[in-house]
Amino acid sequence: SAVISQKPSRDICQRGTSLTIQCQVDSQVTMMFWYRQQPGQSLTLIATANQGSEATYESGFVIDKFPISRPNLTFSTLTVSNMSPEDSSIYLCSVEQDTDQETQYFGPGTRLLVL
């Protein structure tokens, strides 16, 4: 399976600031996804990021709050903007490999705490 890395692994931020999370894959993939996992909860999809097109956001998530970039087939960023304590979560990226579609592999996650 693909090797996925995320930066930073964790961060503590002040409310009102923004944080950009990076997701790097060791192979080219078409489909990348960003999920949020609030404390003690399950995973919820924020958006799907395909290279060459605008990200598709799920209900309840908007581009102004969670802008996403997908400049190439191995990299994506998620920005959490104007943060509040409610944004404290684990943010995970995942990919579907073109050779193994329908199965998503996850990065190690970014643990964010907003004070």
Next chain:
Amino acid sequence: AQTVTQSQPEMSVQEAETVTLSCTYDTSESDYYLFWYKQPPSRQMILVIRQEAYKQQNATENRFSVNFQKAAKSFSLKISDSQLGDAAMYFCAYRSAATQGGSEKLVFGKGTKLTVNP
């Protein structure tokens, strides 16, 4: 919309014993995929096993196997010869198949916390 239900918030098992985690789902689709993911305290989501709905044969991966009952919309995970390293949160997940024209997103259950006692 599809939903996934894990009715056991917590389970425990003795080392070397067998444990079964339950998962049910609701869908009107005929073609889909089901997954079990493991999330240890390191928070990395690790794929445990995958099942294609069109396959009648239950998937197995070493000590992990599933009991897939399509008519009952049930997808349980059996862990045999439990090891201390199996301790984690286990999430059941559903994904529509491309043939259904549905979203590629995974729909997750709320998870089951598995404790393995030495």
